[in-house]
Every structure is written in C-alpha cells, then in structure tokens.
Amino acid sequence: MNRDASSTSEQSEDARHLSVANVDVVWESGTPVVLPIAGTPACRLDIHPANRTITLITSFTPPEPDVARWRNIAFKPVSSDEGDLAELTVTVEGNVRGAYGLLTSVADELQLRGQPFAFAVATSVASHRDLFAGKAALSTEKELGLFGELLVLEYLIEKLGAALAVESWQGPRSEEHDFVLDDVHLEVKTTSGELRRHMMHGLTQLVPVRGVPLSLVSFQLTRSSQGGGSTLGQLVSRVRAQADGYRAKVDAGLEAMGWSDADVELYATFWTERTEPRAFDVDERFPALTAARLAAAIPNFTAVSNLAYSVDLTHFRSNSLPGSLADLVVVDQEPS
Structure with a gap:
C-alpha cells in the first residue's frame, strides 16, 4: 500500500469513532451511552462509566477469543433475540482512551478487514499490550x-x-x-x-x-x-x-x-x-x-x-x- 492509500485508510478509521476529547467528555458525564459503529457485522459500544466498563457487542462466531491471561478484559457469549452475540468487556483503570481504542480496533478489524472475531481480538490486544499487561500467574x-x-x-x-x-x-x-x-x-x-x-x-x-x-x-x-x-x-x-x-x-x-x-x-x-x-x-x-x-x-x-x-x-x-x-x-x- 502506498502512502496516500495508507493515509486515506487511517483517516476513514478515525472518522468512524469519537475523538479522544469526546471520549473524555462521554466518560466524565457519568451517563451510560450506547454508540453504534457503522459497518458489517453490526457493532456497538456500551459505555458505562458508573461500572467503569466499556463493552463491544457484535455477532459471535466461534472460536472464543483467548483473553484469560489479560488483566481487565473479559469475554462472554450471549444468546439473544438478535442471535448469538459476543460481549467483549474492558474494565477501565484510569485509561479510558486506551480501553476505547482497543475495542474500536476490534470493530475495525471486523468491519474494515473482515477478520474473524477471535483473530480480531488477538490482533487488537497485541497492539495494546502495554495497556493490558498479562496477569501474573504463579509459575x-x-x-x-x-x-x-x-x-x-x-x-x-x-x-x-x-x-x-x-x-x-x-x-x-x-x-x-x-x-x-x-x-x-x-x-x-x-x-x-x-x-x-x-x-x-x-x-x-x-x-x-x-x-x-x-x-x-x-x-x-x-x-x-x-x-x-x-x-x-x-x-x-x-x-x-x-x-x-x-x-x-x-x-x-x-x-x-x-x-x-x-x-x-x-x-x-x-x-x-x-x-x-x-x-x-x-x-x-x-x-x-x-x-x-x-x-x-x-x-x-x-x-x-x-x-x-x-x-x-x-x-x-x-x-x-x-x-x-x-x-x-x-x-x-x-x-x-
């Protein structure tokens, strides 16, 4: 991909999501907000400041993502009237922008690149590794x-x-x-x-x-x-x-x-x-x-x-x- 194409792709991804300033505004308001993310498959973010969580909700196709070794990230499959859904939840510990960035990255992998859910999660977590340090299990x-x-x-x-x-x-x-x-x-x-x-x-x-x-x-x-x-x-x-x-x-x-x-x-x-x-x-x-x-x-x-x-x-x-x-x-x- 040449520089112009790369720049266009980055701009289109930026336009899909809140600016960092607006992320702060939404979080500091304390009011729960649901933000749809345009594209296929359907994705939405459930932002819940009182619970200190942000959840990405989208359609689920196995396998489940492997998030057990990461702090503050949890996955849950859900059956609903919309079909089988995936809920990927991040517990916010001071860095709401990072949590928001991780989940929108997963949405971009799904909608813009057509990646399977488990792969989209793995790719996005890897790019945010510093934010979500691995759990320190006993040897x-x-x-x-x-x-x-x-x-x-x-x-x-x-x-x-x-x-x-x-x-x-x-x-x-x-x-x-x-x-x-x-x-x-x-x-x-x-x-x-x-x-x-x-x-x-x-x-x-x-x-x-x-x-x-x-x-x-x-x-x-x-x-x-x-x-x-x-x-x-x-x-x-x-x-x-x-x-x-x-x-x-x-x-x-x-x-x-x-x-x-x-x-x-x-x-x-x-x-x-x-x-x-x-x-x-x-x-x-x-x-x-x-x-x-x-x-x-x-x-x-x-x-x-x-x-x-x-x-x-x-x-x-x-x-x-x-x-x-x-x-x-x-x-x-x-x-x-």
Whole structure:
C-alpha cells in the first residue's frame, strides 16, 4: 500500500469513532451511552462509566477469543433475540482512551478487514499490550508448591480441626517451616516429575528449630483429566469451605503465596497424586546443606548467598509421622 492509500485508510478509521476529547467528555458525564459503529457485522459500544466498563457487542462466531491471561478484559457469549452475540468487556483503570481504542480496533478489524472475531481480538490486544499487561500467574513450580501445602492443610483440618490446622500453617507467613506443630514441623515439597526430586532454597529451610523434629513431606503429582483430579482453584475453594471461621487466615496465607482470585482461570490444569505421599526425617543422615555443614567444609562459606539445590529422594526409605498425622503418608517396608 502506498502512502496516500495508507493515509486515506487511517483517516476513514478515525472518522468512524469519537475523538479522544469526546471520549473524555462521554466518560466524565457519568451517563451510560450506547454508540453504534457503522459497518458489517453490526457493532456497538456500551459505555458505562458508573461500572467503569466499556463493552463491544457484535455477532459471535466461534472460536472464543483467548483473553484469560489479560488483566481487565473479559469475554462472554450471549444468546439473544438478535442471535448469538459476543460481549467483549474492558474494565477501565484510569485509561479510558486506551480501553476505547482497543475495542474500536476490534470493530475495525471486523468491519474494515473482515477478520474473524477471535483473530480480531488477538490482533487488537497485541497492539495494546502495554495497556493490558498479562496477569501474573504463579509459575508451575509455585503452583505445585501451593497445591501440596493445601493438601496438607486440608488433611490437618480434618484430623485436628480448623483452628489448630490453620494456626500451624506458617509457610507463607514466616521464616519457619511450612507447618509448625508441637511434636513435629513439616516442610512440604511437591513435584510433577517421575523422580521424587525437590528443590531446596537457602541454608535454614532444612534446619530443625527449638529441638522439635523436622520431616520433609514429599508429594508427586501428575496432570489428570477433569474427572480424576482437581485444579488449584478447586482445592482453594475446598480448603476455604473447610476452614469455616478461620477462612480469613487462610486467605491471608493464600495472598502471601501469590494467589489471586482474579487469576483463577489461569490454573486450568487438573492435578492428581502420581504416588502416595511420603515423609523423610530431616536428621543427620538427610542430605541437607546447612550453615553448620558448610562451615566445616567451605572456607568463608558466609560469602555464599542465594543457595538453591535439588535433592533426589526417589530411593530413600521413607519414615512415619507421629500421632494423628500418621495417615498423611505411607511408610516404605523394610527389605526382607
């Protein structure tokens, strides 16, 4: 396309929509407004300042656009007297011009370029990427870590009651171990690998404190079908329901772990246990890197920082947990 043709196209697109000044006027009026956009397929904008939303409504043809990983953008298919409609809604956080620009860009892709709906949305979102930064989902490693801790919390609520169980969950809130009970502390590790290999961080994670025994509880998870497992969001909902009056403390722990309800759709993987969980006593035989051990072997070990290492427990014989925690894990049989 030559420069003159490009200029003409840009001018025609500009003429189809409000100027930025008029966008501000409409928004600041506070009055809901419906703005038709001339062309085929039919498009209209529902501007609702009180709700802080702008919605593009147009005809819908599958597939659905993939907007789950973007903040402040939501899609909903709607059946109406007009047929199957698509509602693409942007929640405005201070930049009404940007929100308006994104939705009019989708309309231009549909009406001027004849693009399919899902492609029009993807193209327009890409061009407005800075405005709608992606949601910050937990990494898979952190998702698994939270999943494992919630499995333990769910078990403890059943065995010990919500009060004691929730109070014992220290992982998100302190430098101590994940669960702190009178007779044992638990450090929970979770992997999706075929080997029982776990990452350790720092010099204090595997150090018993106050003379209380420390056990590492190891989970191996694997991806599952919908009927055979749970998503992280489903597990969060279960634990919240079981926590009853202690839900506020559970929510504080979830927040500290990086969980956000707004991102729940990002955790679509169904997880189930690959093997039964096992526990390992963290004692003098356990391969832990600690300050005391490093001091004996490495000159000037205090210069070491940001220590991370993996421990493969696949072939280690597991141990039991005390009292009411015994059923949480299985214990490997002694060789005959």
